[in-house]
Amino acid sequence: MTSALLRLPRDMNISIKEQRVYEVEKQLGIYAIKDQLIGSEEGNGRGVSGGEKRRVGIACELVTSPSILFLDEPTSGLDAFNAFNVVECLVTLAKNYNRTVIFTIHQPRSNIVALFDHLVLLAKGSTVYSGPYASCQNYFDHIGYTCPPGFNIADYLVDLTMHAETSLNPAEENGPANFDAGSEGMRTVNSSVRAIKSIASASNMSVDNNSSYGSCNEQIQRPKSRRRQSLKQQQNRKLYTRKKSSGGELTPKTDDEASDPNDNRGNSADLIRLSRRHGQAAPQILDDPHQLPPSAYGTGTGLDELVSSYASSDVAGSVRDDINAAVISALNANGLANGQSNHAVISGTMKSYRRVGLISQFMILSRRTWRNLYRNPMLMLTHYAIAILLAVLSGFLFYGLTDDIKGFQNRLGLFFFILALFGFSTLTSLTVFSSERLLFVRERANGYYSPIAYFTAKVVFDIVPLRLIPPIIMGAIVYPMTGLTPAWPEFLKFILILVLFNLAAAAICLFIGIVFKDGGVANLIGSLVMLFSLLFAGLLLNHDAIPKAALWLQTLSIFHYGFEGLIVNEVKYLTLIDHKYGLDIEVPGASILSAFGFDNSGLWPDVIGLAIFSGAFIVIAYAAMHTLLVEKR
Structure with a gap:
């Protein structure tokens, strides 16, 4: 609802915006949780599930009725069930509500991939495949990269592109994989290769390119002796290999050569490379535990081969024809083909689309900030409870201050304690933006509102309930x-100084919390700043x-400004009586203040100094937020 209020036209009736929100909630299946907290691990409980959070995020964009929806890894961090639900919702949007949904995804499950209409496969920014998903497997079968049976096509394509962009090491030129022997046996270079091998060793792929795949179960259950016999039968077949001659011509390998175990003229890596060069499906020797499928065995030029194969394919030609037809259709629809002005068309469609102004943005964001504040009442109640309890405790300990030297010392201690209490309690301002840092960056990048409206709402609803009321309560007690x-x-001057001091300390902590992203570093810097300021207060x-x-x-x-202002306001016109040797010696308070290094005429300069600190650091904090909290692409 907040997204709808901020982003839909200001002339649209509120009831229409509410209806739009209701429709989107129904489309994405989140209407049943509309009154639940989103929640977080660190804050007020977990709230809704991860998949529901993603759908809420999608709904915030969907309320503006976009015709195209871009999503960056909407399933990352989700379990298989929630990931499928999110993608299923996107498919429903595309098919039932005439949306175009484009999103990136890494290593999806087969049931998720089956929902795709079109697939774009990229490797190092180059297009390996772009076309209908239904034609994907046939395309790679045709160019000689056949997915093994029982293997997830999505995982196969990820491994294909990953290993195709990897060059062979010198040691790999003599064999299908690079192993190093250790105390725990043979180890592969990486886990992805290891996963591919497990499929290769369990798949009974015939060496003959024209035959079909054999039974996987039969190969696994075959005894070792029969497996060796099968391996010899496969080696006796005529396979193309490269002789050690200088010409490097290709000749069929004879039966005698094939049965010679000492002949190193050809190996599985040679077979894979030769079959790719001739556009054939790569043969595999199944019972070799180190054998890799052709997709997982990078040749250094594999990526170039994949890219060039796609660029010259009928699939790429069909996609290019579709793009050209769509461009021509769009140009004709806008009248640009007849020489009309593009500016006129665009300005005509956007002329009446005006979002809410700064004041309305501030009101909407203030309501959201206030909800977050009263939904977490412990922070606010803790400030009030501490202010009341410590006020009563201080009043009890310093009850009935006398007009003598002891009373003067107690006044110094009372003011110093109150300022230290408020100074360090304002460290909670360090977290004003930390919990919503990522949210603000995302909403700002999407143009939800002006940064000044968000900042003003956050400052007002942090200052008013937490920085103005506690000092007034404590001072009144x-x-x-x-x-x-x-x-x-x-x-009244006593209350004014406490409030201004609290605002100044909160503004400083606010600035530190924005500049330093890490919470631990921000707390350390804030504490050091307060201790440094405390050192020059005038008491120590x-x-x-x-x-x-x-x-x-x-x-x-x-x-210093707060402490001097409080003590001058209290003692300047006070006459202190010192009892010495049975005599009452009257000492003007102004002379004692001078002896302690305080300025008797510094009350209002101190008040102005606190006000300047408050305003200056609020402005600096906004400048830091406006400059630093920006989405970087």
């Missing part, structure tokens, strides 16, 4: 319990004791 200056102006290090060369670092500390 602590201020009267501790007996701070009982005046409304001072109380006196202003007058800071080296002049490092004094400018204090201007970068939000803790």
Whole structure:
């Protein structure tokens, strides 16, 4: 529904958009789960299944009624059942709703491949086959790459293209495969070759190209003695091989030569290469456990042979004719063949298609952000609960502050504790974008909304519930319990400083969370920034004791602005009484502040400094999001 509201025309009635969403949910079979959470492993439970998640993602694109749907590996990461369901939904869309569905897929099951209408097989960017799927196996049989019986045609084609682009090692030139002996016996070079071998050793393929495949079960159950006898019978047949003569002409191998076990003039690799050059199906010696089918045995030029074979085939010619006919038909339909302007046609169709504006985008995204927030109430309740509990605890420990030196020290400790609490609690802002980073990148690439609308919605619904309300709650509890200056102006300035400090700390953490993708690194950087700022607050290090060369670092500390603003607001006009030797010595608060290195006139400059930090880092955070969170192709 969010996708429909953001991407369908603004003039379309809301009821029509709802009807469109309902139809898409029915088409993809997800209407029954429309009220369930998508869920995640890290967040609020697993939610719907992986296949249902993929169909929801497809539905988000389908609500705009696209005539062509492109999908990049829609079945990756899914089990066989869910993968089949996703592809079956795509087939239903193509056949029943007049859609063109194009998607990439790696190593599909045979029941999934059987659903394809057309297949494009690529290897290193070159087209090995492009045409009807039903003609695929016959085509490769015709050019001499026959799929062994009982072998998944999809796996066969993947292995065919993978090994065709691999050159032979020098050791492989003398044999069909490269083995190295180890303590555990013979090992193949890679698992794909090993899988092919298992099929080859179990398949009783006749050496004669004109005969059909034999029984697989018969070959497996045959005793060893009979298998050896069968091997000798096959070797006695006339096979084409290359003599060791300088001319390298091809001659039939005699029966005596075939029966000679010491004759190395021809081997299975030679047979495979020769049969490919002459366009014949590659013969196989079945009982050799190291024998590979012709598809799995790369010759270095196999890819060029596959590409050239396809380019000169009738299948490729038919595809080219279809493309040319479609182009001519499209040109005639648009009137371009008669010299009409392309710009007029396009602008005419798109003139009234206007999406919702920035304000509407912000409202839609705000509703989604708010749903995510209240669906995960623990984060919000934890902030409020911590603010209330620590406010009561602080009020109890610092209850009834006195107007003496001890009371001054307690005031310093109270303000320092409150700022440290809010400063480190804002580290939760590091994850504001991390959970939706990939979602934002995908939706931005698809043109769902403007980045400024998304950023504003996220910031507003992170700031208002989590950064404004907790300091107000805590300040309202602590201020009267501790007996701070009982005046409304001072109380309001106290709350203002806490809120601005919280916003500044949250904006800094927001920026760090966007720049650093890794959560652990972001937490480390955020903690170090807060500790650095805490060092220059004014309590741990006196202003007058800071080296002049490092004094400018204090201007970068939000803790300094917050701490100085709170203590000046409280103590500047306060007269402290020190009890010494039975005498009451009155000490103006301003003089004590000066002794601690605080500026008595720095209240409003500190407030302005916090406001500048808040606004500046929000702008910088948006610039970082706009620049860094972009889909890279």
